[in-house]
Amino acid sequence: MFHSPVIECQGVCKAFADGDSVIKAIDQVDLEVFGGDFICLYGASGSGKTTLLNLIGGLDRPSSGEVFLDKHPLSHYSDDELTDLRLHKIGFIFQSYNLVPVFSALENVAFILQMQGFSNRDALAKSEYILQQVGLSKLMHRHPAELSGGQQQRVAIARAIVAQPKIVLADEPTANLDSKNSEQLLQLMKQLNQELGTTFIISSHDPQVIQAAERKIELADGKIIHDSLA
Ligand SMILES: Nc1ncnc2c1ncn2[C@@H]1O[C@H](COP(=O)(O)OP(=O)(O)OP(=O)(O)O)[C@@H](O)[C@H]1O
Numbered sequence: 666m667f668h669s670p671v672i673e674c675q676g677v678c679k680a681f682a683d684g685d686s687v688i689k690a691i692d693q694v695d696l697e698v699f700g701g702d703f704i705c706l707y708g709a710s711g712s713g714k715t716t717l718l719n720l721i722g723g724l725d726r727p728s729s730g731e732v733f734l735d736k737h738p739l740s741h742y743s744d745d746e747l748t749d750l751r752l753h754k755i756g757f758i759f760q761s762y763n764l765v766p767v768f769s770a771l772e773n774v775a776f777i778l779q780m781q782g783f784s785n786r787d788a789l790a791k792s793e794y795i796l797q798q799v800g801l802s803k804l805m806h807r808h809p810a811e812l813s814g815g816q817q818q819r820v821a822i823a824r825a826i827v828a829q830p831k832i833v834l835a836d837e838p839t840a841n842l843d844s845k846n847s848e849q850l851l852q853l854m855k856q857l858n859q860e861l862g863t864t865f866i867i868s869s870h871d872p873q874v875i876q877a878a879e880r881k882i883e884l885a886d887g888k889i890i891h892d893s894l895a
Pocket of ligand 1: 682690708709710712713715716717
């Protein structure tokens with residue numbers, strides 16, 4: 666059966682001005698990501714991992730080249746359409762969790778569903794279920810400041826997956842976790858990958874994450890220098 670990519674990068678470049686010079690953060694990247702891939706994007710600090718995730722997730726636009734999501738070129742979407750696309754198709758997990766401090770864990774998760782148009786009641790019910798799945802049923806009414814780093818990262822994951830996005834983009838998700846919490850987080854992401862077929866692209870320096878990934882892609886100076894699939 667023909668297996669078409671869910672994400673495709675064709676000749677993608679991203680340049681940033683740095684005084685009088687130009688930094689090529691991403692330099693001619695060609696990449697195909699397939700449904701159900703579990704990818705670790707690794708490479709030295711400054712190699713372009715965050716920039717590439719931002720381009721794939723439509724948080725930023727390439728200087729040249731094209732990113733396709735389900736065969737649709739992202740350059741054809743307006744900023745509002747990209748926001749809508751992210752809301753429905755992509756879950757983001759950031760190193761800094763990005764939780765809303767005045768919301769409880771439950772409200773942080775339910776908020777995404779409310780933005781998607783779910784009623785309050787449905788949003789809360791679905792959010793309670795997913796928080797149970799990530800082992801936080803007893804802590805769901807706490808605010809982020811009352812949770813440990815690992816617990817906050819679990820809330821961030823619950824929020825990223827509650828709407829069952831096709832793709833989850835995670836930028837250094839274990840950076841602030843100890844090895845036990847990192848291992849639990851990895852297990853959770855793998856479980857989602859296997860049970861729901863969610864595609865994961867995880868940027869990380871963490872040897873635990875690199876080892877757990879089925880496909881390992883190395884970036885250096887904005888270029889892909891190794892892809893274990895190739
Ligand atoms: N908004 C920006 N303006 C200017 N330069 C930028 C910007 N974003 C990234 N860069 C530069 O682009 C290059 C790639 O940065 P990027 O953050 O993608 O790397 P990274 O591999 O994610 O690094 P780290 O592992 O440290 O998070 C770096 O040289 C960085 O300084």
